[in-house]
Amino acid sequence: MPLDQIGADAPAAVIPVFDPATAEQIAEVPDVGPRAVDAAVARARATFESGVWREMLPKHRAKVLWRVAEIVDRRIDEIVEVEARNNGMARWLARNLIASAAEVFRYYAGWVTKIHGQSTDIMAEGGISGANARYHAYTLKEPVGVAGLIIPWNGPFYGAMVKLAPALAAGCSCVLKPAEETPLTSLMLPEILAEAGVPDGVVNIITGYGETTGAALARHPDVDKIAFTGSTETGKLIVQAAAGNLKRVTLELGGKTPVLIYDDADLSKAVPGAGLGIFINAGQGCVCGSRLYVQRGVYDQVVEGLANFGKAMKLGGSDDPEAQVGPIISQRQLQRVSNLVEEGRVQGAEVVSGGRILDRPGYFFEPTVVTNVRPDMRMMQEEIFGPVIAVIPFDDEEEVIAEANNSTYGLAAGVWTREIARAHRLAKRLEAGTVWLNAQLAWDVSQPFGGYKQSGWGYEYGWEGLNAYLKTKTVYAEI
Incomplete structure (x- = not known):
């Protein structure tokens, strides 16, 4: 769908949509508000109760999900064009995410025919008759119902698909709200899903601000589950909103990923690994490694290598095929990143490289390496969501574990060392839902992903991601 047609029929209350690489408006979408949320939820509820999707034979539902993947593959150039312009990310990254x-x-299409409970025979003492009783007991796995899906702006199409796939595999009907900054590829989904064979009304797309449309979805009494990816602050508000009907909640929230580089690490891999781990997508990822702890023996070497790595990265918009790092999503977020760096500088931090807003159209911030930081600085405590990394020296393991775990977040962590025993020992001690050993940003859909502490509730991906959209019923039959 061409950009100039998306949102063309929007009412007066609209949200402007910008290309972050140029700061130019490229579309507008409606802030639909609570009444439209009511209508979308009602459509989802009607399709769920009718069974048009959840009672479809599993093998047929699996084929529909597989066809969705095939259509995305076929239309990937078109989706990349919209995604890259709306989000600002480099085209190579947009293509990788959409292919993923x-x-x-495809992965969840394979699960559709494998959703089942367990069965067992039970002997219980003192039945109603006073004698021992025998039962055949079994469990049923059933879709949770209507799922509200709220996705972020840092990987909009991928974020939508990651939530839709397990929800549809489970048999749920859905209402999906994209981030107000990046709604455009989500608005391509109805056409894709319809062509694949998803019945009308099973997936409903609504657009709007979080405090209006998103809040109405989160508190809606006829929504059975909310799956949200975004900030920890908003996640807490969603928990409060969900209390009305005690809807189930899955939260993938903020992170402040610590990365540890030991003296014995292979620096030819560790330095670019740490660089890509923070500068990719302009640092706009919940697992980006913004805190780098380096053993003192290689500290100066790592700082210099990381600064050079950042300086060598080419910044550019989606129209630049050589761009490696794109812009920050908005002027507001750009200013927040800049303010956090400047605040650190005033408090004594040293900006080794970068640290400036680029003097060019769009919302570009240089890849930035900062040293001489303290644990109480905001840049060490808050999720920056920008291409900024703080590098801290350490001497021994106990010291660095305490510092790495000194955070309200616990989404991911990384370790670079050649000593295998140390690597696995640290994997157990780091308080994070994902730990990378001699790697960063490794991912597979078969492995669960979720956070410790205030980085979230529940898991996405793998069986656990599917189970988040299922409920369990136990049945006893006397035999």
Whole structure:
């Protein structure tokens, strides 16, 4: 769908949509508000109760999900064009994420025919008759119902597909709200899903601000589950909103990923690994490694290598085929990143490289390496969501574990060392839902992903991601 047609029929209350690489408006979408949320939820509820999707034979539902992946593959150039312009990310990254989104649908298509409970025979003492009783007991796995899906702006199409795939595999009907900054590829989904064979009304797309449309979805009494990816602050508000009907909640929230580089690490891999781990997508990822702890023996070497790595990265918009790092999503977020760096500088931090807003159209911030930081600085405590990394020296393991775990977040962590025993020992001690050993940003849809502490509730991906959209019923039959 061309950009100039998306949102063309929007009412007066609209949200402007920008290309972050140029700061130019490229579309507008409606802030639909609570009444439209009511209508979308009602459509989802009607399709769920009718069984048009959840009672479809599993093998047929699996084929539909597989066709979604095939259509995405076929239309990937078109989706990349919209995604890259709306989000600002480099085209190579947009292509990788969209191709991965198709694979997520293929993965969950395979699960559709394998959703089942357990059965067992039970002997219980003192039945109603006073004698021992024998039962055949079994469990049923059933879709949770209507799922509200709220996705972020840092990987919009991928984020939508990651939530839709397990929800549809489970048999749920859905209402999906994209981030107000990046709604455009989500608005391509109805056409894709319809062509694949998803019945009308099973997936409903609504657009709007979080405090209006998103809040109405989160508190809606006829929504059975909310799956949200975004900030920890908003996640807490969603928990409060969900209390009305005690809806189930899955939260993938913020992170402040610590990365540890030991003296014995292979620096030819560790330095670019740490660089890509923070500068990719302009640092706009919940697992980006913004805190780098380096053993003192290689500290100066790592700082210099990381600064050079950042300086060598080419910044550019989606129209630049050589761009490696794109812009920050909005002027507001750009200013927040800049303010956090400047605040650290005033408090004594040293900006080794970068640290400036680029003097060019769009919302570009240089890849930035900062040293001489303290644990109480905001840049060490808050999720920056920008291409900024703080590098801290350490001497021994106990010291660095305490510092790495000194965070309200616990989404991911990384370790670079050649000593295998140390690597696995640290994997157990780091308080994070995902730990990378001699790697960063490794991912597979078969492995669960979720956070410790205030980085979230529940898991996405794998069986656990599917189970998040299922409920369990136990049945006893006397025999």
